[in-house]
Amino acid sequence: MNIADAVVFVVDDDTLFRRSMERLLSSVGYPVETFVSAWEFLQREPPTGPACLILDVQMPEVNGLALQELLAGAERLMPIIFLTGYGTVPISVKALKAGAADFLQKPCTDQVLLDTIDRALLQAQQAWCEHAKQTTVQQYLKTLTTREREVLALVVTGMLNKQVADALGMSEKTVKVHRGRIMKKMHAVSLAELVRLADQGGITP
Amino acid sequence: MTEQVCNPMHRPSHRRLRTRQRSFNGDDAVYIPHIISQIQQAEAASEASLRFESLLASLSTTFIKTPVPDIERQIEVGLQRVVEYFALDCGVLSELLDETTTPRVRYWYSMPGVAVPPGLLSLNKFFPWYASQLTQGNNVGCAHIDELPAEAGADRQYWLCSGLQSFLAIPLPVDGVVVYVLSVATLCSEYTWTRELIVRLQLIGDLFVSALMRKLNQEKLEKHLLLETLVADLSTVFTKAPASNVDTEIEDALRYVAECFGVDQNFLLEFSADHMALSTTYGYVVSRDSHISPSKICIDQELPWFTDQLLRGELVRFHRLDELPVEAALAKEAWLKRGIKSALIVPVSVSNTTICAFGVAAFRTEIDWPPTWILFLRLIGEILANALARKRAEEVSSRLWHELTHAARIAMLGELTASMAHELNQPLAGILNNAQAAHRLLAMESPDLVETREALLDSIADDQRAGKIVQLLRALGKKGVVERTPLNFNTLVQQVIRLVQSNMFEKQVTLSLDLAMDLPTVYGDPVQMQQVVLNLMLNAFDAMQHRTRCPRVLAIRTAHEASTAITVSFQDTGIGVNETTMRNMFAAFFTTKAEGMGMGLAISRTIVEAHGGRIWARPNADCGTTVCFTLPVSCEVAV
Numbered sequence: 001m002n003i004a005d006a007v008v009f010v011v012d013d014d015t016l017f018r019r020s021m022e023r024l025l026s027s028v029g030y031p032v033e034t035f036v037s038a039w040e041f042l043q044r045e046p047p048t049g050p051a052c053l054i055l056d057v058q059m060p061e062v063n064g065l066a067l068q069e070l071l072a073g074a075e076r077l078m079p080i081i082f083l084t085g086y087g088t089v090p091i092s093v094k095a096l097k098a099g100a101a102d103f104l105q106k107p108c109t110d111q112v113l114l115d116t117i118d119r120a121l122l123q124a125q126q127a128w129c130e131h132a133k134q135t136t137v138q139q140y141l142k143t144l145t146t147r148e149r150e151v152l153a154l155v156v157t158g159m160l161n162k163q164v165a166d167a168l169g170m171s172e173k174t175v176k177v178h179r180g181r182i183m184k185k186m187h188a189v190s191l192a193e194l195v196r197l198a199d200q201g202g203i204t205p
Numbered sequence: 206m207t208e209q210v211c212n213p214m215h216r217p218s219h220r221r222l223r224t225r226q227r228s229f230n231g232d233d234a235v236y237i238p239h240i241i242s243q244i245q246q247a248e249a250a251s252e253a254s255l256r257f258e259s260l261l262a263s264l265s266t267t268f269i270k271t272p273v274p275d276i277e278r279q280i281e282v283g284l285q286r287v288v289e290y291f292a293l294d295c296g297v298l299s300e301l302l303d304e305t306t307t308p309r310v311r312y313w314y315s316m317p318g319v320a321v322p323p324g325l326l327s328l329n330k331f332f333p334w335y336a337s338q339l340t341q342g343n344n345v346g347c348a349h350i351d352e353l354p355a356e357a358g359a360d361r362q363y364w365l366c367s368g369l370q371s372f373l374a375i376p377l378p379v380d381g382v383v384v385y386v387l388s389v390a391t392l393c394s395e396y397t398w399t400r401e402l403i404v405r406l407q408l409i410g411d412l413f414v415s416a417l418m419r420k421l422n423q424e425k426l427e428k429h430l431l432l433e434t435l436v437a438d439l440s441t442v443f444t445k446a447p448a449s450n451v452d453t454e455i456e457d458a459l460r461y462v463a464e465c466f467g468v469d470q471n472f473l474l475e476f477s478a479d480h481m482a483l484s485t486t487y488g489y490v491v492s493r494d495s496h497i498s499p500s501k502i503c504i505d506q507e508l509p510w511f512t513d514q515l516l517r518g519e520l521v522r523f524h525r526l527d528e529l530p531v532e533a534a535l536a537k538e539a540w541l542k543r544g545i546k547s548a549l550i551v552p553v554s555v556s557n558t559t560i561c562a563f564g565v566a567a568f569r570t571e572i573d574w575p576p577t578w579i580l581f582l583r584l585i586g587e588i589l590a591n592a593l594a595r596k597r598a599e600e601v602s603s604r605l606w607h608e609l610t611h612a613a614r615i616a617m618l619g620e621l622t623a624s625m626a627h628e629l630n631q632p633l634a635g636i637l638n639n640a641q642a643a644h645r646l647l648a649m650e651s652p653d654l655v656e657t658r659e660a661l662l663d664s665i666a667d668d669q670r671a672g673k674i675v676q677l678l679r680a681l682g683k684k685g686v687v688e689r690t691p692l693n694f695n696t697l698v699q700q701v702i703r704l705v706q707s708n709m710f711e712k713q714v715t716l717s718l719d720l721a722m723d724l725p726t727v728y729g730d731p732v733q734m735q736q737v738v739l740n741l742m743l744n745a746f747d748a749m750q751h752r753t754r755c756p757r758v759l760a761i762r763t764a765h766e767a768s769t770a771i772t773v774s775f776q777d778t779g780i781g782v783n784e785t786t787m788r789n790m791f792a793a794f795f796t797t798k799a800e801g802m803g804m805g806l807a808i809s810r811t812i813v814e815a816h817g818g819r820i821w822a823r824p825n826a827d828c829g830t831t832v833c834f835t836l837p838v839s840c841e842v843a844v
Contacts, residue, residue, distance in 0.1 A: 014631050016632070016667050016670070017638070019659075019663055020635040020639045023638065023642040023656065023659070023663075024638045024641055024645075026642075027645040027646050058627055060710055063711075063713075085627030085631045085634070085707065086624075086626040086627040086707065088623070105630070106633070106634035107630060107634035107635075107637040107638075108634070109637065109641070110637075110641040110645075
């Protein structure tokens, strides 16, 4: 299963191994980018779509685990698959705890490798979808006025219009008008959807 | 001379002189012609006496002046003069080795055309009467063979056959034992052996014997000196000989010993572990007789009597095999089979334990072993046994050291498991990736053959990489013999780095390499040298393990000074060592690590020093330690 435009990054200090990975993944049809060190990888622009990172553990200067730390927060959009020549239990536990998608031992068959990559990319795609949705909600939220935000915050808690009016010191009719505008600006068709969108946008009861 | 005049053997002529004086003092001078004739006879006798005395004086002066090596020749010249002086046909001086065997003819002279008759030469069973007379110290002689007494019947028969007319044999005792016999004979005419003549011949015989005695004593003294020098020489040689040379030194010593003692063979026998048998560890056989093979000296069978005798600290000594007791039948048979005629074997003890035996033997002649030789053989045996014991001890210690070095290497490899697995899995993963990629590429409708070819070439490169690592690991793991091959330390250092690379990443150590251009080749054992480099690198990693503030850097440098030596240094930025550690770090069992055995640096030092180098450590100006070693650049150890 290929995900359109999904990029596979390979960071490994071993030239021959990098070349072999590039060759294998290209033969399957993945766009591949390889890097000799963590520094080289960090100099690249962050990806704008689904991607995954195949990372060696033992590397000079910044090793795989250190790079994982530096990339913390981004791994949902770019899952990290560790691929090591000699993995110990403590290292793999540390990597997985820090959010690695998988921890593979060299050499591994293309089936295992490609399945893992596919899984990681699927995960990345879903993350990107989520990410995209979140971005939309944020954009909608930005169009709300301060008063509308205040109203929204109380509406999602399940308050009735009357209660909201009392709480904000406004008439029930004004609350109704605000609610109608909020529904329109947030592209929500029901209260339930509005609650969900507010939740995605970080407005929680 | 005056003494000899008083000799009872001169008595007849004295008596005659006295008789003449009495008749001269007598009243009647009637028998003047008779008196004149008596005077003439006396004058003739006196003249003969004078002539003989001048011969004796001349011979005796000659012998006094003759140096020892010329004595034998002078005796032969003397025999010639005697034969000529007394108008005889031949003269023989023989030596009685013992009463039952043929006397050894030492010197003889016979007139031209005259063969020495066997009767004068042999004292064997054909001449029983003659032999018994001589050994009893009696003169034997006759003007004609027929005059021999009846009891000499058997002897007579043989003398008749030999063509002898007259003969005289005079036994010449030394310290009361008849050792030499002077015999003279005529073949064509009869000869009357007057008492005077006998006495004169006896005098000459004594002269010969005293010259021979001087020679023998001198030789004995020289032999003693020679043997003393031999012992002194050997003890000097073996004190200085390194254990590795002991084998050749013992072989040389055995040849030297055989020459000095004048024996046909000598050997060092060692007891088996159960003390049941003896085997020849070292032996020497004179090679003048090509038919004698060295295997003759091997006593490879169990000879209980022989072994017991030596274990009890008793020596085994026989002049002839017959002298051996009945219980030594087995040994006797073994020696007889090997053609040994005489042997002297002494037990040798080192620290009160009989560990071996040293012996000399003869197969060409029988030798009556002089008692002084026992002491010399014991001394030499002890020198050889001590050297041998030293060699054995050093062999054991060298083997143990070799094993320890190997164990340390294996322990070090154990530390590198992660690194080695990484170094092997890396190329294996590359090969698998490339193979799978190639497989996929070929399965395509229009396969990219260029890429497929690249994949295969990369696989080959990866395979070779893996092969080299396996080779290095095998070499480090094997317990092979130490070899000396030309080594380039730049290559060697890089090989070892390959092995510890992952370890280094894991420990977050940065490597800084400064390898000298044109580094001269040194000769050494590659595995041992890799062991040293590996040990120093791992030590540096350990030293830097607890450093968190300053960067962990290991700087490895190779350098050479004036093409005579190379230096390899390992500079770390570790915690450094205190003065006590600096002083003791190369000693065995000294360690500052919780799990350390304290053998790593001690082994490294032994290896470096065995290669003629030196290893030391010094603190760095800022932090950490530098460990350096030098190795000489030389071709002389090249194999």
